[in-house]
Amino acid sequence: MDYILNHMVQYSTIRLDTSFAALSDATRRGVLEQLGRTDSSITDLAAKFHMTLTGMKKHIGVLEQAGLVATEKVGRVRTCKLGPRRLAEETAWLEAYRELWASRFDALDNLVEELKQKEKADGRKRKA
Amino acid sequence: MDAKEKRDPAPGKNHTAMERESDRELVVTRLFNGPAHIVFQAWANPELFKRWWAPKSFGLTILSCEMDIRTGGTYRLEMGHPSSEKPMAFFGRYIEVVPHTRIVWTNDDAGEDGAVTTVTFEERNGETLVVLRDLYPSKKALDDAIASGSTSGFVEQFEQLDVLLAA
Numbered sequence: 001m002d003y004i005l006n007h008m009v010q011y012s013t014i015r016l017d018t019s020f021a022a023l024s025d026a027t028r029r030g031v032l033e034q035l036g037r038t039d040s041s042i043t044d045l046a047a048k049f050h051m052t053l054t055g056m057k058k059h060i061g062v063l064e065q066a067g068l069v070a071t072e073k074v075g076r077v078r079t080c081k082l083g084p085r086r087l088a089e090e091t092a093w094l095e096a097y098r099e100l101w102a103s104r105f106d107a108l109d110n111l112v113e114e115l116k117q118k119e120k121a122d123g124r125k126r127k128a
Numbered sequence: 129m130d131a132k133e134k135r136d137p138a139p140g141k142n143h144t145a146m147e148r149e150s151d152r153e154l155v156v157t158r159l160f161n162g163p164a165h166i167v168f169q170a171w172a173n174p175e176l177f178k179r180w181w182a183p184k185s186f187g188l189t190i191l192s193c194e195m196d197i198r199t200g201g202t203y204r205l206e207m208g209h210p211s212s213e214k215p216m217a218f219f220g221r222y223i224e225v226v227p228h229t230r231i232v233w234t235n236d237d238a239g240e241d242g243a244v245t246t247v248t249f250e251e252r253n254g255e256t257l258v259v260l261r262d263l264y265p266s267k268k269a270l271d272d273a274i275a276s277g278s279t280s281g282f283v284e285q286f287e288q289l290d291v292l293l294a295a
Contacts, residue, residue: 036275086275093274094146097154101260102144103183105158109141111170111180112162119166 019085022066027051028059032068032082039081042071151267154243156260164251167258168228171247172197182207191215199225203233241269 067085182188235242
């Protein structure tokens with residue numbers, strides 16, 4: 001069922017322009033994967049991906065602009081986590097999931113009504 | 129959200145509620161205006177099942193449907209969508225089938241991360257409450273299912289593209 005939902009969600013929520021640019025870089029994809037596991041500081045990310053702090057800041061800036069990453073400065077440390085885009089996508093997926101079941105159940109409703117009528121008619125026939 | 133609530137539920141239809149009940153479980157509930165044995169029949173009889181499982185509004189069609197609906201039996205369902213050339217196959221095994229009461233099945237097409245689906249039918253005063261639970265093996269499995277439809281789905285596609293370009 002996942003791919004049915006994924007299809008709907010991809011077309012409804014992804015703004016391809018910024019996402020594409022942000023994701024076309026392997027380091028940035030690695031950063032997203034890392035942040036999917038745990039929040040990290042820019043310093044940690046720079047070390048992990050063997051980059052300068054300035055280089056990592058640039059990547060984070062691109063991801064932040066695409067809504068894929070959010071950063072927060074606490075004291076002297078800037079912490080990065082997955083951004084609001086992810087939350088919006090999660091909400092969209094869950095809503096697509098519910099809509100799939102709502103559509104199925106509305107169709108099932110019609111069938112239940114039909115079967116109910118049929119059973120009633122059959123009951124009448126048996127009694128007659 | 130407001131616009132959606134206006135047309136959903138459709139006029140004369142009951143509301144379908146959904147909740148992420150835990151880290152690894154999604155629960156859908158819906159009330160039907162008919163007795164449990166009729167609602168159950170619509171799930172258990174393949175000819176009836178085919179009439180409602182693939183909503184037209186989603187562009188889905190059922191290409192084939194085999195259901196050996198008994199505890200330990202298996203099912204295989206193929207659906208088509210205009211966006212995909214190949215049919216989408218869904219298959220698994222019925223862990224438990226209790227007529228008019230309960231059906232539990234696996235979703236093996238998703239591999240080890242597939243959810244176990246439990247649907248129960250509770251009749252009250254001629255109406256039937258259907259509760260459907262998708263229980264994933266772990267929080268990660270559900271998170272991944274959700275994420276595969278979003279940006280990280282693109283991440284995967286980019287990785288495949290990288291592999292292609294490197295070849």
